[in-house]
Amino acid sequence: MQDDSDHIIADVRGLCLSAAREEDAARGWQVLLTAAPAAVADIAGKLRAHDFFLSFITAVHADPGCELVYQFCHYARPLRVHLRVSAPQGQPVPSLAAVYQGAAWHEREIRDFFGIAFAGHPGLKPLILTREDIGRNPLLKHGALRKRREELFTE
Amino acid sequence: MSAAAPDTRPVEPIHYRYFMNLGPQHPSTHGVLRVVIGLYGEYVLSIEPVIGYGHRMHEKMAQSRPWPAFLPNTARMDYACCLPHQQCFVSLIEAHAGISVPPRAEYIRVITVELNRIASHLLWLGAFLLDLGEFTPILYCFDDREQALDILEDITGSRITHCYFRPGGVLRDITENHAALIRAFISRMRDRFSVYRRLVTDNIIFIKRTRDIGVITPDMARRYGATGPVVRGSGIGYDLRKHRPYSVYRDIAFEVPVGARGDCFDRYAVRVEEMRQSLHIIEQALDRLPQGRYRAPVPRRIPLPAGERSFSVEGARGEVTYYLVADGSDTPYRLKVRSPCFSNLSLLPELCEGMLLADLIATLGSLDLVIPEIDR
Numbered sequence: 001m002q003d004d005s006d007h008i009i010a011d012v013r014g015l016c017l018s019a020a021r022e023e024d025a026a027r028g029w030q031v032l033l034t035a036a037p038a039a040v041a042d043i044a045g046k047l048r049a050h051d052f053f054l055s056f057i058t059a060v061h062a063d064p065g066c067e068l069v070y071q072f073c074h075y076a077r078p079l080r081v082h083l084r085v086s087a088p089q090g091q092p093v094p095s096l097a098a099v100y101q102g103a104a105w106h107e108r109e110i111r112d113f114f115g116i117a118f119a120g121h122p123g124l125k126p127l128i129l130t131r132e133d134i135g136r137n138p139l140l141k142h143g144a145l146r147k148r149r150e151e152l153f154t155e
Numbered sequence: 156m157s158a159a160a161p162d163t164r165p166v167e168p169i170h171y172r173y174f175m176n177l178g179p180q181h182p183s184t185h186g187v188l189r190v191v192i193g194l195y196g197e198y199v200l201s202i203e204p205v206i207g208y209g210h211r212m213h214e215k216m217a218q219s220r221p222w223p224a225f226l227p228n229t230a231r232m233d234y235a236c237c238l239p240h241q242q243c244f245v246s247l248i249e250a251h252a253g254i255s256v257p258p259r260a261e262y263i264r265v266i267t268v269e270l271n272r273i274a275s276h277l278l279w280l281g282a283f284l285l286d287l288g289e290f291t292p293i294l295y296c297f298d299d300r301e302q303a304l305d306i307l308e309d310i311t312g313s314r315i316t317h318c319y320f321r322p323g324g325v326l327r328d329i330t331e332n333h334a335a336l337i338r339a340f341i342s343r344m345r346d347r348f349s350v351y352r353r354l355v356t357d358n359i360i361f362i363k364r365t366r367d368i369g370v371i372t373p374d375m376a377r378r379y380g381a382t383g384p385v386v387r388g389s390g391i392g393y394d395l396r397k398h399r400p401y402s403v404y405r406d407i408a409f410e411v412p413v414g415a416r417g418d419c420f421d422r423y424a425v426r427v428e429e430m431r432q433s434l435h436i437i438e439q440a441l442d443r444l445p446q447g448r449y450r451a452p453v454p455r456r457i458p459l460p461a462g463e464r465s466f467s468v469e470g471a472r473g474e475v476t477y478y479l480v481a482d483g484s485d486t487p488y489r490l491k492v493r494s495p496c497f498s499n500l501s502l503l504p505e506l507c508e509g510m511l512l513a514d515l516i517a518t519l520g521s522l523d524l525v526i527p528e529i530d531r
Contacts, residue, residue, distance in 0.1 A: 026250045026464075027464055027465075028250075028464050028465030028466055028467065028476075028478075029465065048377075052377075053376070053377040053378075053379075053381075054380045055380055055467075055474065055476060055493060056380075056476065056491065056493040056498075058478060058489075058491040060480050060488070060489045061489075069463075069478065069491075071465065071478070071493075075373075075376075075377070075386070075391045075393040076391075076393075078399045080399075080465075080467075082465070100378055100379075100380070101378045101379055101501075101502075101505065102378060102379035102380040102381075102498050102501050102502070104501070105497065105498075105501045113214075126207075127206065127207065128206065128207040128530060128531075129207060129210070130207070138212060138215055139214065139215060139489075147482050147488060151461055151483075152461060152462070152463070152480050152481075152488060153462075153480075154461065154462050
């Protein structure tokens with residue numbers, strides 16, 4: 001398993017800002033990656049070539065902006081890859097829908113809840129919320145509720 | 156009934172194509188799901204699931220109250236099999252706050268979760284066959300399911316929305332009487348499988364309606380992130396209880412049934428075999444149930460240290476993952492619930508294009524959707 005994660009890390013390291021094996025086994029994932037938004041689709045492409053599937057995408061609103069979180073899993077090997085990306089404010093993030101078609105729904109949900117746009121998405125319309133709710137973004141945090149990124153993500 | 160439209164289909168003039176709403180109120184959608192279907196005669200040209208009718212924003216609720224107050228919410232997403240959701244949330248908090256769980260509590264959790272899984276599969280089985288126009292099986296399924304629910308009610312205090320797990324253990328201990336009731340249920344259920352075989356599995360009408368219908372390839376499963384019996388029907392033995400064992404599943408012997416073709420029949424066969432395996436798991440857990448505490452003493456207020464963590468368990472429908480970001484207070488900063496049905500439903504448009512309408516209903520039923528879990 002250790003060799004497996006080293007193999008994955010070696011393959012995607014060039015595309016990431018950081019790529020490391022997770023030391024805390026109870027953390028929920030074995031590989032922790034951080035990357036720039038522009039590299040997301042390429043990293044996903046590499047992981048797909050390694051037969052990973054996309055478990056989910058979500059976002060966390062912090063100061064100064066949203067963090068996107070992607071988790072990839074493997075059907076045969078007990079490996080979970082956790083990818084974190086800082087979304088630029090007011091700019092779209094590349095969509096994963098061309099690599100993982102299942103990403104399309106996750107991205108529509110994130111647009112509903114956080115107002116993040118995805119470039120190259122096949123149909124970015126509301127999924128959970130409705131057309132009238134566009135721009136409401138219920139999971140954005142305001143005022144004192146919003147914490148700085150460094151307070152939440154320790155590494 | 157063939158799986159795909161014939162290739163000799165005439166070029167479609169636009170006025171022959173019409174749209175039909177399946178749902179939001181329709182018996183075969185098992186909840187408030189709307190599917191906009193573009194039809195050419197009986198053939199399905201396009202499918203667009205419309206969800207969100209039952210959206211309650213559980214994730215926002217989790218972020219606006221101390222985490223123990225979120226425990227009842229975990230039972231209100233997948234109402235048919237809520238204990239895995241609760242186990243996932245409680246285990247995530249335990250891992251994050253460093254709370255240890257007595258072994259007896261872990262065994263009790265496994266017993267109740269597996270009972271819940273059987274009840275959920277029985278509900279699915281009855282409803283799925285009802286979708287196919289077979290009315291009789293649901294009466295047998297609900298009879299069996301009642302027995303499981305009666306036991307769960309006795310243990311947890313509620314029939315459907317069980318709120319039984321607590322950080323550090325479970326709410327109440329199980330007694331000798333409970334163990335006897337569960338053992339009686341196990342031997343009763345084992346006899347019932349031959350009834351289901353004669354009633355359903357060997358039924359030629361059922362086989363014709365499900366064999367080679369709605370074939371999910373491993374590649375499609377991967378592209379959409381399908382999990383649970385939906386992916387195991389396609390020959391991929393992805394079961395988190397074996398894949399990355401949590402709780403005490405490492406110490407329990409059981410098999411992960413897989414299908415070969417990935418059609419509706421295989422998904423049916425996988426779930427029926429899973430019920431058998433769950434009985435086997437419960438039996439072993441009862442045999443080994445250790446003495447001791449069923450709940451560790453835990454302080455009332457437990458702050459969650461800053462940082463992120465995720466925890467995954469195998470629900471009745473697939474991988475349930477809770478992802479937590481904490482800021483040091485006892486209210487989660489962010490809690491994401493990954494529900495298996497969300498990903499399993501998202502593959503429907505690709506899967507059902509070109510099918511007959513009746514096959515779409517069979518395929519939709521075979522995915523075992525619980526809509527409130529998708530909407531959250």
